[in-house]
Amino acid sequence: MTESLTDIIADLEDRDLLVQLAGGEGAREHLLSGSRTVYCGFDPTAESLHVGSMVPLLVLKRFQMAGHQPIALVGGATGLIGDPSFKSSERSLNSTDLVESWVEQLKPQLGRFLDFNCGSNSAILANNLDWTRDYDVLGFLRDVGKHFSVNAMIQKDSVKQRIDREGEGISFTEFSYMLLQSYDFSELNKRYSCSVQVGGSDQWGNITGGIDLTRRMHQQQVFGVTTPLVTKSDGSKFGKTESGTIWISPTKTSPYAFYQFWLNVADADVYTFLRYFTFLSTVEIEEIERSDREAQGRPEAQGILAREATRLVHGEEGYTAAARISQALFSGDIGRLTESDLAQLELDGLPCTQFEALPVGLVDALVRTELAKSNKMAREFISNKAVSVNGEVVSEADVELTGSQALHGQYLILKRGKKLFHLVKLPRP
């Protein structure tokens, strides 16, 4: 498999996915002259990865596609400590049980992006708890700690605000994080001859720490590649919507919601995101951009991005289901949906609530379906003409939902605002 090496660095540069190379001039040459082992770590800070983690993860995949061997590392150990990099305040520690369960949930998510069965550059899944759990304190301080200068560590940008800024501080626990991540790199170098680490640009300090440590402990020159942190043109935070974080896990964010997230990406960001989040070639992406510019009206790019990203994360089936729901709900005529269309929407993961009996006041229904947080909000939405039932705007707060309105005697589609739908299911008459 090593014979088909491509220039991964050129590819990353092309896609604006390369922020910095660490480890000196030799990095590109190193990657071009042979199949290398490349690692990227993901800390368990929740039960699922979110879209923000996709950039480095896909970069790892890009390395594999370019002929290198990827190691996806789950931070079973580092997740117990907490990375202080560019965090404005100390975080509270999660229990070991919790972190352990998150590790188990992250593993399959990481795995699905990489190929574990492709010969010499098959992916490896590792957990840094494996080599830190039984490391004794004195040994660690003597072998690893001795190589770090606190003077240098407090100069790092990543912890500067925690040290300089009035009103903030940093515990020794978090301060030690860098030692652990650095040690991971040197350990992976020893175990797997891993010579490249990929990470977001916020990981620069931790990566260079690992490069130095590996040189000191094993006399090996290793390298780092940092990827951009995804930002949005309007300055708001990437990966969050009104309903919260966009997760990879289908139980936390349905494929439909995931698809909608990408579909709603701003024009100003969409071509950048195509480069970051899809495997379409830059030539294809430029072509999309050109044709969008020439056509007036709605660009194609969001649809393509949504399709590609959803396929990557939720597979072809997830994508078709998501696209099918979107098509049904946004193409207008909700009243024309057939009974099986509606049943399919439910199966496809449109949020759905079973009601036991009718009539139910509309205000009540909005609260029960979580389309409104409180009765007060529900009333406000109704009076703003933001609520519709089966596609018909309802502006009277005291309206009751009755069985006779139900489509095919069984379903009601509630809509709040322009984009939020909820299926209400009634017992069969």
Next chain:
RNA sequence: GGAGGGGUUCCCGAGUGGCCAAAGGGAUCAGACUGUAAAUCUGACGCGAAAGCUUCGGUGGUUCGAAUCCACCCCCCUCCA
């Protein structure tokens, strides 16, 4: 252990006895305009239909009345030991 500073509604941040459900900004939500964009404008933003009720780290207290005063406790920060 000592000295000092601080903990306000999602976030930042005013408020230092009644006019405070608590300024201002941000975020968010809805509407108009649109392309399920962006920008802009309008409105909402503790709960309640309302009367009213519950909030300003916690618990008690002073007072006709407390986010504001007092006591104790918890947590954070800075400096000293």
